[in-house]
Amino acid sequence: MTRKEARSRCPIATSLDIFGDRWSLLVVRDLMFTDRRTYGEFLAAGEGMATNVLAQRLEHLDCAGIIARTIDPTDGRRAMYRLTPKGMDLAPMLLEMVVWAAAHEETDAPPKLVAAMKRDRKRFIAGLRKVHGE
Amino acid sequence: MTRKEARSRCPIATSLDIFGDRWSLLVVRDLMFTDRRTYGEFLAAGEGMATNVLAQRLEHLDCAGIIARTIDPTDGRRAMYRLTPKGMDLAPMLLEMVVWAAAHEETDAPPKLVAAMKRDRKRFIAGLRKVHGE
């Protein structure tokens, strides 16, 4: 997916230039809400992402500064990914996306989790940041 | 863009099935934040969307219940679009996207507007809802 030169500089257009596709935010989701950290784990997430697409998305998110890649010191084959602070700052948006979908679509989000998100967004996000060592 | 059968029922995956592409949220943006309401106006927004892509996106958002289409009573050629309540409920997510992009990317969002969003999200969203007659 070659990114054309920037369109407007509108924040939403700018954001969509970075993650306006079907797969990127799924990677961010896994890093944010689950303990998946490797290429193989993202592939195994059950979303049906193709290997070339995942590789390209990881690289793009890395270049955008949303995720960071390191090599597992205990296994030189394994690349580990984590969210950067810039990536963590996507939490409010992802949270609102969860809340929206839970209200308007059929999802398997645990009702208690959604309720916790809606009850106190700031607290929920603070909890995520703590988990991620921020 | 043929939508494959649903992947996981995760809220984020579900949402991305609906608007996980480069163009859909730009339509929602225009309806939410500007006074663009017609096919021609969306095309003229300066984002470089192709005509066939716009037509398909409008239809898809209509089918998803996010926008609604009516014919302008004063001009039978003109289709007018508006956000449904379901579409309006995307406001918090769009707002967080704006805030994120303003913080991490170079955008032309007016600083005062971004500050108003960050200062009191609920109030800003209430203002949007009032403008949209909710």
Add this chain to the structure above:
DNA sequence: GATAACACTTGCTATTTGCAAGTTATCTTC
């Protein structure tokens, strides 16, 4: 050294996007 695992890469097909001309219905002007 043989085998396996990890992270991609590659070659090909299928699908979508992008471009620009085309079509149809409605409106405006004369």
Add this chain to the structure above:
DNA sequence: GAAGATAACTTGCAAATAGCAAGTGTTATC
């Protein structure tokens, strides 16, 4: 009423991306 303009798409083709599955190179294990 006819001619011209406009609005919303549609269409045909080229370009780009997604998807599939086999392949490759490095590292780890036995």
